[in-house]
Amino acid sequence: MKRLFLLATLLWSANTRAQDAPALKLVACEGKAQGTYYIVKYLSTDTTSLQPRIDSLFGVIDQSLSLYKPGSLINQFNATGKVTMDEHMKAVIQKALTTNKATNGLFDITVKPLVYLWGFGVNKPSFKGVPPPDSIKAALAYIGSRYLRVKGEELSTTKKGVQIDCNGIAQGYTVDVVGHFLQQLGINNYLVDVGGELCAKGHNHQHKVWSVGIERPSPGDTAYEPVQGLVRLPDKGIATSGNYRRFFDQGRTRFAHTIHPLTGVALHNNIISVTLIAKDCFTADAFDNPLILMGVEKGLAYIAQHPEHGLEAIYIYKDADGGIKEAFSKGFKAYMEF
Structure with missing residues (x-):
């Protein structure tokens, strides 16, 4: 009887605390930064906009890394x-x-x-x-x-004339910095999106893990649309590298903005995009360009052979007949919502 009374008391106390706790509300900020857009969504009891502080954070990073x-x-x-x-x-x-x-x-x-x-x-x-x-x-x-x-x-x-371009990694870093900023304010449920590179933590306003779509080119390659199904991000980062946003066509060959640093040649293989999930967006963004340069088979083999990086990937590519195909790393489908 004492155990039942104690259990009822604990349940009543928990329910009372839950009722007394202020309700979390969905807050969204969006704007322009780093040559693209950003969207930040989070749950908080304070609906005061954080956009001025987020814009300031972008400004500080740009003063460091923007060409x-x-x-x-x-x-x-x-x-x-x-x-x-x-x-x-x-x-x-x-x-x-x-x-x-x-x-x-x-x-x-x-x-x-x-x-x-x-x-x-x-x-x-x-x-x-x-x-x-x-x-x-x-x-x-x-x-x-x-x-x-x-x-x-x-x-x-050590060599005069050597110059650097951090655009292939700075965006993923920025995503995580914004996420850490929110956490420092006690915000533990958020989604940060900077130009399609994202990180997520906790849950959304529907008490579900944050989900995002993956871009997939339409048959004409002039636009893109989500793959059927969504990708869940349980405290993860996600980044995409592709040939369908910044490119030029010469003859029948499409040359994309990802440059092979060992050959000096722009990306022109059959891969349309590779999307990576990692422990943070910084890591996903760092590896997406190398993995698109490796190609489907070598890229998936690399992921399997290097579990220390914690990477999962989906490749979208064209087969020999021009059809659009998909290839997954072993663990990627666990994040998919079909």
Whole structure:
């Protein structure tokens, strides 16, 4: 009888606390940043907009890593070959260097000269199309993370003319920074989306794990639409690399903005996109470009052989007949909602 009374008392206390607790409400902020859009959704008892503080956070990161921002730390490095890094630049550089080693050079932030040569940089080239072989060869002489040195807070290069472009990883880093900012405010249920790179924690206003769609090209390759089903993100990050947003066509070949740092050639295989799920968006964003360069078979084999990275992937690609196909890593389907 005492046990029943104690159980009833505990249930009553729990229900009383639940009723007394302020209700969580869905709050959304959205705007423009890093050359794209951002959307932040979260649950909170305080509906005061966090957008000014989020915009300020984007501004701080841009001052560190944006090639479009005059005087940014990355532009200072590219102009002089040396810079004193802030916490944001240091985190991105360290991640970039470890990813470079983990992918045997397939991820390399010193790819900037090639990005500009192929016409995907801030300044457009005077011509459009595939660069001459001798121009690619000349640019390759300045490509290689082996030329970068980190000593404390200082980043320097051992070869004059080496420049960096962190666009292949900075967006994923920014997503996680915004997520950490929310957590510091006691917000534990959120979804952060910056240009299609996302991280999620907790649940949405329907008390379900946050879900997102995956973009898939329509038959004409001029637009994109969600794959049937959604991807659940239980405290994970997700990033996509593809050939259908920034590209040019020459003849029957499509050249995308992802540049192979070892050959100097822009992506032109049969892969339309690869979407990665990882422990955080920073990691997913770091590996999506190398995995699209590897191709479907080698990419899926790499994921299986390197469980330490915690990656799961879906490839969307064209088969020999031009049909759109999908290939999954072993654990990816566990995140799918069909």
